[in-house]
Structure formats: structure tokens, C-alpha cells
Amino acid sequence: MPAGPSRRQPTLDEVAEHAGVSRSVASRALNNAPHVSRAKREAVQRAVRVLGYVPHPTARALATRQTGxxxxxxxxxxxxxxxxxxxxxxxxxxxxxxxxxxxxxxxxxxxxxxxxxxxxxxxxxxxxxxxxxxxxxxxxxxxxxxxxxxxxxxxxxxxxxxxxxxxxxVDNTGGAREATEYLLAQGRRRVATLCGRLDTEAGRARYRGYRDAMLGAGLEPLPPQEGDFTEPSGAAGMAALLSRHADVDGVFAANDNMAAGALRTLRAAGRSVPDDIAVAGFDDLTVARIADPPLTTVHQPVxxxxxxxxxxxxxxxxxxxxxxxxxxxxxxxxxxx
Amino acid sequence: MPAGPSRRQPTLDEVAEHAGVSRSVASRALNNAPHVSRAKREAVQRAVRVLGYVPHPTARALATRQTGxxxxxxxxxxxxxxxxxxxxxxxxxxxxxxxxxxxxxxxxxxxxxxxxxxxxxxxxxxxxxxxxxxxxxxxxxxxxxxxxxxxxxxxxxxxxxxxxxxxxxVDNTGGAREATEYLLAQGRRRVATLCGRLDTEAGRARYRGYRDAMLGAGLEPLPPQEGDFTEPSGAAGMAALLSRHADVDGVFAANDNMAAGALRTLRAAGRSVPDDIAVAGFDDLTVARIADPPLTTVHQPVxxxxxxxxxxxxxxxxxxxxxxxxxxxxxxxxxxx
DNA sequence: CCGATCTCTGGGAGCGCTCCCATTGGAAGC
DNA sequence: GCTTCCAATGGGAGCGCTCCCAGAGATCGG
Known part of the structure; x- marks a missing residue:
């Protein structure tokens, strides 16, 4: 431990010398490449153990042109x-x-x-x-x-x-469609979406899934209420949604954070979930289980x-x-x- | 872009040659070290730009013995x-x-x-x-x-x-003490702790803070209910606590996750928070704001x-x-x- | 006007490893 | 017995950079 501040690490040359072989052989033994006799291979292994040798990653990187x-x-x-x-x-x-x-x-x-x-x-x-x-x-x-x-x-x-x-x-569109279809299958008819940023593919794909499900059920999709995947944006989006479409009875949120925000707004507005309005999220991270009520959501294998x-x-x-x-x-x- | 699969990156030697200087001068110019004339320094900079030179980090690392x-x-x-x-x-x-x-x-x-x-x-x-x-x-x-x-x-x-x-x-003990003291200042007398893993210093230190506050108020600390900083362990711990001490009126949880778990158990048990029982957490991460009710907690500057x-x-x-x-x-x- | 002192400059020796290649010696094949 | 072949070996040349150092001019005071 003390032994001087900086006991320099041994190099491959030193290992080779200790084992009584050339650097090349030592290198081959280390990378267990062929063309090394059993005896020398073992001698090298012993030397490695005795000296406490650890190959220098940077040197190797330079030689192999691989950073690791x-x-x-x-x-x-x-x-x-x-x-x-x-x-x-x-x-x-x-x-x-x-x-x-x-x-x-x-x-x-x-x-x-x-x-x-x-x-x-x-x-x-x-x-x-x-x-x-x-x-x-x-x-x-x-x-x-x-x-x-x-x-x-x-x-x-x-x-x-x-x-x-x-x-x-991840199958964003498919997951979003499934969630929306579930809401529709529950008899919800005024289903809106708190979509995520529409300048991201995930945001777009999940919105597409929502839209497809609505169209598939012969319903007119509501205009997307865009958020940025954060809880506050979900809360704000839900408030906006309520003021525009007071009769909304289902919401598909583009992720759990936004769904959690929506729950917060709904609670404050005195709407009961899921009786008055059903909420589904996307992600299934911890927040989905912690939310009150726990979120019905699309699990992604993150x-x-x-x-x-x-x-x-x-x-x-x-x-x-x-x-x-x-x-x-x-x-x-x-x-x- | 195509230009062959692998347009090899130029090396410092090539930059030096292009600039009409030696490798040493080029190196010094790059690391803007002294002893380089203005003219050559500029020639090197021009060469760097023309060739699109980027120093090779691995080579530098090997030479300087610094990995970066x-x-x-x-x-x-x-x-x-x-x-x-x-x-x-x-x-x-x-x-x-x-x-x-x-x-x-x-x-x-x-x-x-x-x-x-x-x-x-x-x-x-x-x-x-x-x-x-x-x-x-x-x-x-x-x-x-x-x-x-x-x-x-x-x-x-x-x-x-x-x-x-x-x-x-982070001042774990101080934060925990403050939280517990706050509960006590509210008139709570049967204050328990859902402590974190006691084989971690954070777990111990927060427990100490709780204990110090209790003793400071002339109260007997309740035996710690140990969890592992996860939400489920908080929920389970809260359940255990309720069965052992039905009259608990305050809980300091060692982190927000556990506090959230406690809230879940309390909700299921029909106890109202904070009327029947007050809950404080530690961390102040997103979950604290999402929780219902939002958590009173110790903010750590993570x-x-x-x-x-x-x-x-x-x-x-x-x-x-x-x-x-x-x-x-x-x-x-x-x-x- | 000449040594002393600087600033510049480029050559060269590494950093610690891999890998190509020439060399050796023993086994195998004819 | 003599080539043929192949496993085993070690020397050496890099990988691309830094940095020491010696040498070349330039500057300058005495």
C-alpha cells in the first residue's frame, strides 16, 4: 500500500523478461493466441500473477485501433x-x-x-x-x-x-393504438390525447396510434394537445383540454409523466378517475405505479x-x-x- | 460522404507536412504552447482546417499518460x-x-x-x-x-x-433531524421512522437525525423500521408500522420512494394524510411532487x-x-x- | 564586435502494446 | 535421408502523439 507513492505498473516487457520469453510470446500468451508452447504460456501466466501485471488499455488501444x-x-x-x-x-x-x-x-x-x-x-x-x-x-x-x-x-x-x-x-404506434382502443372498448367516446413533442418521432408515432384507433372506430380524433413529456406539461395540457372539451371522457397521454400531470389536474378539478374520465399513459415506469390511481399504461421494455x-x-x-x-x-x- | 468506406483521418505528421513545419512545431501550435512563430502557428491552423484534422485521443493519452x-x-x-x-x-x-x-x-x-x-x-x-x-x-x-x-x-x-x-x-443527519423536528413541532408525538438500509451511511445518518430529534424533544425514538429505499419497501414498512404501533401520528421516511410507498399503504388503510398521520420524506425528486398528497420532504442538492x-x-x-x-x-x- | 541569452526549430526517443515476418528446429511425408 | 511443412520464437516496425534536447539564428549589452 504505501510502498512509495507511485509503484509503477509493470509492462509487458517486464513480464516477458520475468518469464524468460520475448515480448511477442508474452503478448500471444496474454491474448491466448496460438503458437505458444504450454510451458511458456504457463511461465507467462505465472509472471503476470507475480508482478501483478495488468495490460495498459491505452497502449493496446493505440496498437489495435480499438478503444474498448x-x-x-x-x-x-x-x-x-x-x-x-x-x-x-x-x-x-x-x-x-x-x-x-x-x-x-x-x-x-x-x-x-x-x-x-x-x-x-x-x-x-x-x-x-x-x-x-x-x-x-x-x-x-x-x-x-x-x-x-x-x-x-x-x-x-x-x-x-x-x-x-x-x-x-419500440412499437410506439402499436402501443398507442392499443391503449386508445382499450379506452374506446370501455365505451368512452370523447377520447383525447395529450401527445408528446411532435418534433420527436416517438411523439408523432404515439399520436398516429391514437389517431388510427379513433379513425378505426369511426370517430373523429380530437386535435392533439401537445406537451413535452413532463409532468407539468401534462397537468397544463389536461387543464387546456378540459376548458376546450368539457365532456372528454378518456385521455391517452403520450407518457406516464404527462398522465400523472393529468391526474393532478383532474383531481384538482374534482373529476373522478376512472369514473368520470379514464386516463392511460405510456412507459410504465415507477411513476405509473405510484400515481393515484395507479396508471393503466403501455409498458415499454426500456x-x-x-x-x-x-x-x-x-x-x-x-x-x-x-x-x-x-x-x-x-x-x-x-x-x- | 461516400468517398470510399474509410477515409483515414489525417495525422499530425500530415498536418505538419502540409503546413511546411516539423511535427514538433505542429504539436506545439496545436496545444498552443510557446516557442512557435506567428506565421507557422497560422500555417498549422490552416492545415488543420484544410485537412480536417482531429487529434487522436488515444495516441495523446499514451504519450501524456492521461486518459482524458x-x-x-x-x-x-x-x-x-x-x-x-x-x-x-x-x-x-x-x-x-x-x-x-x-x-x-x-x-x-x-x-x-x-x-x-x-x-x-x-x-x-x-x-x-x-x-x-x-x-x-x-x-x-x-x-x-x-x-x-x-x-x-x-x-x-x-x-x-x-x-x-x-x-x-449531503448533510443527511441534519436534514433528517430537521424533518423530524418539524413533525414534532406540529404537535405529533408518536413519530416513527421508515429508515433506509442500515448498512449504508446515508441510511444510518438519516436514522441518527431522526433519533436525535426525538431525544432532543424528550421522546423515546421508536425502533427503526428498515427498508431498502424502494417504494414497495416503504409500503410494506408502513404496514408493519401500523400493525405494531396503531397510534403513530407521524412518519419520517428515509427517502421519497419509501414515503410514497407509505402514502399508498395509508391510503389503502383509510388513514388520511396529513390529518391522521403526517409523512415526511427525503430527496425531493420528481416523485415528491407527484405523490398524493405532495410530499413534505428534505431537498438534497443532487x-x-x-x-x-x-x-x-x-x-x-x-x-x-x-x-x-x-x-x-x-x-x-x-x-x- | 563578440560572447551571452533568447526564441524557434526539427530530430529523435519514447509511451506500451500488437502484429508481421524471418528464423529455427522437429515432425511428417516420400 | 532429404525435402516439406508447420509450430514456436523473437526481432522490429509501427500505432500517433508528446517532449526533451541540441542546434540555428536573432538580439543585445558591454
């Missing part, structure tokens, strides 16, 4: 969007999958200009072996840069516009989303060519609808 | 603890501060054995310029390893046991915690010797107490 890290970029100008537990779950999934491939996770919150600059640099100079991109806004230049970069890129959730080459997404993004990235890094993946949602009935 | 990255390690055997929005906020804060120092953020979820192994390696071989450690369990060997590693280490929240050399923490951890780490990396930091909490009164 994958980046997860969360765009969006407000860093607060990252505070959504959604991302935490994605990270848990991605982290586990990357661990299996022995890749480190680099997290880039590209909110500020400076943050974006650094991501661009990362893309340009191969600062990571691959990049996962999430929460891109419409026309975010990062999307183009990423696609053009000579680097594996996986999108988490499709960006607005033409679908990228590699992505993992952790799986992260995991599959990472797996897809690993496949790309390994030279394979995986196909895009759309994960199914699952409708969860609780008390709010 | 800081690691944030979240220990704890269950990866789900990371899903707590608490960590997301820490990350937002840390990320911003690291960005200022031009360091990348490496996130290590050291849940599995494999994950822990990788953290150990990171520490041993200087895979990062510094490490921030959070959510260590009692007697976690990572604590010792980190302190012994020849690498700057900052703890986020003190681990159980002797305080580490460098840490940033983002600042992350920011200060990162700043302390940067200071250490720069050879300074910062002193530990304890951030104040702020008591927030809402409807639950």
Missing part, C-alpha cells in the same frame, strides 16, 4: 430530459450488454454546444468503437454526422425523418431497449450487419382506465 | 438501484463539471462480479484519470482498493466506516452533489488537495406534513 469503449449519446438541449428514469433504465440494459462484450460505457450528455462539439470530435476521431444515439431532435445535425462517420452507429428510437440504417425502437442497442452495436463493431429491431409493447391495466 | 476520462462507479449488487432518478441527477451534474475540464464520463455499473472486476482493473491500470465512487455497501472491498490505487478518488456519500480522504456528501464530486476530482487530477465537502439540505413543506 462505446458511447451513449443523449442529445436534447435540456440536460434535464436525462433525469427521466427512462434513460437510467436504458443505461442499465446497455451497460449489461456492453459488459458482456468487454466494452466500457462512455456517457455523453450533448446538451450544451460544447457537449455537442465533443460528440462530433468523438465521431470524427474514433474516440469510441461505436456510438448509440438517443433523443435526437428533429433535424439534429448529429444524425447526419453520425451516419457519415466511419464508425458503427445505432439509434435508440428513430429520429424524425428517413429511418437510419441501424436502430432499435431495459431491453438499452440492451438491444448495445448488442446491435457490438454486432456492428464485430463486422456483422444486424437488421433494425422494433420491440413490442405490452398493455398494462391498472386503476386509471 | 473520469469514471463514475455505481456499486451495489442490484443494478436496479441505478434506476433511481437520484443517479441520473448526479450524472447530469457530474457530466457538466467534467465537460468544463474536457474530461469524458465513463459510467461503470459495478453490479455483477464481472463489473466489479472491470472496475478493479480500471483502478489498477489507470484506465481513467480519476474515479468517483457511489453507493458502496458496507465493507465493500472497492473502497480499500480505490483508496490504495494510485489514482485520484472521490467518494459520493461517505461509505460506512472511517471517512475517506476525499468525499462530497445535481450539485454530482457537480462537486466532479470538481473535486478535477482538482485532484490537477494536483490540488481539496477538502471534503458537505452540502446543506433544505426542508420543503408541501401537503403531506
Amino acid at each position: 469503449a462505446a458511447a451513449l449519446v443523449v442529445a436534447g438541449e435540456d440536460p434535464s430530459i436525462f433525469a427521466d428514469p427512462f434513460f437510467a433504465e436504458v443505461i442499465v440494459g446497455a451497460s449489461a450488454a456492453l459488459e458482456e462484450a468487454d466494452l466500457h460505457l462512455m456517457l455523453c450528455l450533448a446538451a450544451s454546444d460544447r457537449g455537442r462539439k465533443r460528440v462530433e470530435e468523438l465521431l470524427r476521431c474514433r474516440g469510441a468503437d461505436g456510438v448509440m444515439l438517443m433523443a435526437l431532435r428533429e433535424d439534429d445535425p448529429l444524425a447526419r454526422l453520425a451516419e457519415e462517420a466511419d464508425l458503427p452507429v445505432v439509434f435508440g428510437g428513430r429520429p424524425v425523418g428517413p429511418a437510419p440504417r441501424h436502430y432499435v425502437d 431495459r431491453a431497449l438499452g440492451r438491444e442497442m448495445a448488442r446491435m452495436l457490438v454486432a456492428l463493431v464485430n463486422g456483422q450487419d444486424p437488421t433494425p429491431l422494433i420491440l413490442p409493447t405490452r398493455f398494462v391495466v391498472r386503476a386509471s382506465a | 476520462a473520469a469514471a463514475l462507479v455505481v456499486a451495489g449488487e442490484d443494478p436496479s438501484i441505478f434506476a433511481d432518478p437520484f443517479f441520473a441527477e448526479v450524472i447530469v451534474g457530474a457530466s457538466a463539471a467534467l465537460e468544463e475540464a474536457d474530461l469524458h464520463l465513463m459510467l461503470c455499473l459495478a453490479a455483477s462480479d464481472r463489473g466489479r472486476k472491470r472496475v478493479e482493473e480500471l483502478l489498477r491500470c489507470r484506465g481513467a484519470d480519476g474515479v468517483m465512487l457511489m453507493a458502496l455497501r458496507e465493507d465493500d472491498p472497492l473502497a480499500r482498493l480505490a483508496e490504495e490505487a494510485d489514482l485520484p478518488v472521490v467518494f459520493g456519500g461517505r461509505p460506512v466506516g472511517p471517512a475517506p480522504r476525499h468525499y462530497v456528501d 445535481r450539485a452533489l454530482g457537480r462537486e464530486m466532479a470538481r473535486m476530482l478535477v482538482a485532484l487530477v490537477n494536483g490540488q488537495d481539496p477538502t471534503p465537502l458537505i452540502l446543506p439540505t433544505r426542508f420543503v413543506v408541501r401537503a403531506s406534513a
Whole structure:
């Protein structure tokens, strides 16, 4: 422990010398490559143990031109969007999958200009072996840069516009349709939607699902009440909705946060849920269970989303060519609808 | 864009050649070091622009023995603890501060054995310029390893046991005491605590705060009802509490999740909050505002915690010797107490 | 007018690893 | 017995950067 402030880590040369072999043999033994006799292989292993050798990742990275890290970029100008537990779950999934491939996770919150600059640099100079991109806004230049970069890129959730080459997404439209259809099947007729930001693909897709369900039932969709996926925007949106359409009897909110906000407004307005008005959300994060009443919602496999993004990235890094993946949602009935 | 699959990035040598200078001069110009004439400096800058040069971080790292990255390690055997929005906020804060120092953020979820192994390696071989450690369990060997590693280490929240050399923490005891005192000041006399894991320092410190407040008021603290900081454990703990002490009129929960769970149980049991029983939490994350009734709670500056951890780490990396930091909490009164 | 002192400059030696390649020696094939 | 082949080995050349250092001019005071 004390032993001087800085007991320098042994190098591969020292291991080789200790084992009485050349650097090449030691290297091969370490990466258990072929062409190493049993005796020398063991001698090297012993030397490694005795000296407490750990390969220097940077040196290896320079030689192999592989950094051993994958980046997860969360765009969006407000860093607060990252505070959504959604991302935490994605990270848990991605982290586990990357661990299996022995890749480190680099997290880039590209909110500020400076943050974006650094991501661009990362893309340009191969600062990571691959990049996962999430929460891109419409026309975010990062999307183009990423696609053009000579680097594996996986999108988490499709960006607005033409679908990228590699992505993992959730069946937003299908889930939203199912939720809306459920409300309709309960006999609700004046069903509105608190939709999410319509400059995100998730916001649009979920709105499409709502609209499709309404049209499918021969009903006129109500004009979307747009929010930004936050609880306050749900509360405000619900208030606006009530003032415009006092007879609304069902609401599909584009996520649980907004649904929770809607519940708050409804409670304040003295409307009972689900008797007067039914509310369904999307996400099924913790807030759905905590809400009062607990939210009927569309469960998204968020952790799986992260995991599959990472797996897809690993496949790309390994030279394979995986196909895009759309994960199914699952409708969860609780008390709010 | 197409231009061949892999337009290799230009190297510093190429920049130097293009600018008609030596590699050394080019390097100095880039790092704007002295001893470069104005003319050559500009020639280099022009070459950089023309060629689209971006320095290769790995090569630089190898030469300077600095990785340009800081690691944030979240220990704890269950990866789900990371899903707590608490960590997301820490990350937002840390990320911003690291960005200022031009360091990348490496996130290590050291849940599995494999994950822990990788953290150990990171520490041993200087895979990062510094490490921030959070959510260590009692007697976690990572604590010792980190302190012994020849690498700057900052703890986020003190681990159980002797305080580490460098840490940033929140005034858990003070916050808990204040919350409990508030309940007592309201005239509550049978005040219990849903404490957090007592094998974490935060759990212990908040319990101490509760106990101190009770003793300070000349009351006998009720035996702690231990949970694990999750909503279900709060709900279960509250149920246990009610069956043991039916006359409880106030509860201090060690965090908002548990408080939310308590609210759920109380609602189911038909107790009105705060009339029959007052509830206070700790954290002041989103859930506190969403809860019904909104939670009176102890606000922790979580983002600042992350920011200060990162700043302390940067200071250490720069050879300074910062002193530990304890951030104040702020008591927030809402409807639950 | 000449040594002393600077600012610039570029050559070169690493940083610690991988990997190509030439060399060796023993086993196998004829 | 002699080529043929292949496993095993170690030397050496990078990977792209930093930084030390020696040398070349330029500046300047005495």
C-alpha cells in the first residue's frame, strides 16, 4: 500500500523478461493466441500473477485501433430530459450488454454546444468503437454526422425523418393504438390525447396510434394537445383540454409523466378517475405505479431497449450487419382506465 | 460522404507536412504552447482546417499518460438501484463539471462480479484519470482498493466506516433531524421512522437525525423500521408500522420512494394524510411532487452533489488537495406534513 | 564586435502494446 | 535421408502523439 507513492505498473516487457520469453510470446500468451508452447504460456501466466501485471488499455488501444469503449449519446438541449428514469433504465440494459462484450460505457450528455462539439470530435476521431444515439431532435445535425462517420452507429428510437440504417425502437404506434382502443372498448367516446413533442418521432408515432384507433372506430380524433413529456406539461395540457372539451371522457397521454400531470389536474378539478374520465399513459415506469390511481399504461421494455442497442452495436463493431429491431409493447391495466 | 468506406483521418505528421513545419512545431501550435512563430502557428491552423484534422485521443493519452476520462462507479449488487432518478441527477451534474475540464464520463455499473472486476482493473491500470465512487455497501472491498490505487478518488456519500480522504456528501443527519423536528413541532408525538438500509451511511445518518430529534424533544425514538429505499419497501414498512404501533401520528421516511410507498399503504388503510398521520420524506425528486398528497420532504442538492464530486476530482487530477465537502439540505413543506 | 541569452526549430526517443515476418528446429511425408 | 511443412520464437516496425534536447539564428549589452 504505501510502498512509495507511485509503484509503477509493470509492462509487458517486464513480464516477458520475468518469464524468460520475448515480448511477442508474452503478448500471444496474454491474448491466448496460438503458437505458444504450454510451458511458456504457463511461465507467462505465472509472471503476470507475480508482478501483478495488468495490460495498459491505452497502449493496446493505440496498437489495435480499438478503444474498448462505446458511447451513449443523449442529445436534447435540456440536460434535464436525462433525469427521466427512462434513460437510467436504458443505461442499465446497455451497460449489461456492453459488459458482456468487454466494452466500457462512455456517457455523453450533448446538451450544451460544447457537449455537442465533443460528440462530433468523438465521431470524427474514433474516440469510441461505436456510438448509440438517443433523443435526437428533429433535424439534429448529429444524425447526419453520425451516419457519415466511419464508425458503427445505432439509434435508440428513430429520429424524425428517413429511418437510419441501424436502430432499435419500440412499437410506439402499436402501443398507442392499443391503449386508445382499450379506452374506446370501455365505451368512452370523447377520447383525447395529450401527445408528446411532435418534433420527436416517438411523439408523432404515439399520436398516429391514437389517431388510427379513433379513425378505426369511426370517430373523429380530437386535435392533439401537445406537451413535452413532463409532468407539468401534462397537468397544463389536461387543464387546456378540459376548458376546450368539457365532456372528454378518456385521455391517452403520450407518457406516464404527462398522465400523472393529468391526474393532478383532474383531481384538482374534482373529476373522478376512472369514473368520470379514464386516463392511460405510456412507459410504465415507477411513476405509473405510484400515481393515484395507479396508471393503466403501455409498458415499454426500456431495459431491453438499452440492451438491444448495445448488442446491435457490438454486432456492428464485430463486422456483422444486424437488421433494425422494433420491440413490442405490452398493455398494462391498472386503476386509471 | 461516400468517398470510399474509410477515409483515414489525417495525422499530425500530415498536418505538419502540409503546413511546411516539423511535427514538433505542429504539436506545439496545436496545444498552443510557446516557442512557435506567428506565421507557422497560422500555417498549422490552416492545415488543420484544410485537412480536417482531429487529434487522436488515444495516441495523446499514451504519450501524456492521461486518459482524458473520469469514471463514475455505481456499486451495489442490484443494478436496479441505478434506476433511481437520484443517479441520473448526479450524472447530469457530474457530466457538466467534467465537460468544463474536457474530461469524458465513463459510467461503470459495478453490479455483477464481472463489473466489479472491470472496475478493479480500471483502478489498477489507470484506465481513467480519476474515479468517483457511489453507493458502496458496507465493507465493500472497492473502497480499500480505490483508496490504495494510485489514482485520484472521490467518494459520493461517505461509505460506512472511517471517512475517506476525499468525499462530497449531503448533510443527511441534519436534514433528517430537521424533518423530524418539524413533525414534532406540529404537535405529533408518536413519530416513527421508515429508515433506509442500515448498512449504508446515508441510511444510518438519516436514522441518527431522526433519533436525535426525538431525544432532543424528550421522546423515546421508536425502533427503526428498515427498508431498502424502494417504494414497495416503504409500503410494506408502513404496514408493519401500523400493525405494531396503531397510534403513530407521524412518519419520517428515509427517502421519497419509501414515503410514497407509505402514502399508498395509508391510503389503502383509510388513514388520511396529513390529518391522521403526517409523512415526511427525503430527496425531493420528481416523485415528491407527484405523490398524493405532495410530499413534505428534505431537498438534497443532487445535481450539485454530482457537480462537486466532479470538481473535486478535477482538482485532484490537477494536483490540488481539496477538502471534503458537505452540502446543506433544505426542508420543503408541501401537503403531506 | 563578440560572447551571452533568447526564441524557434526539427530530430529523435519514447509511451506500451500488437502484429508481421524471418528464423529455427522437429515432425511428417516420400 | 532429404525435402516439406508447420509450430514456436523473437526481432522490429509501427500505432500517433508528446517532449526533451541540441542546434540555428536573432538580439543585445558591454
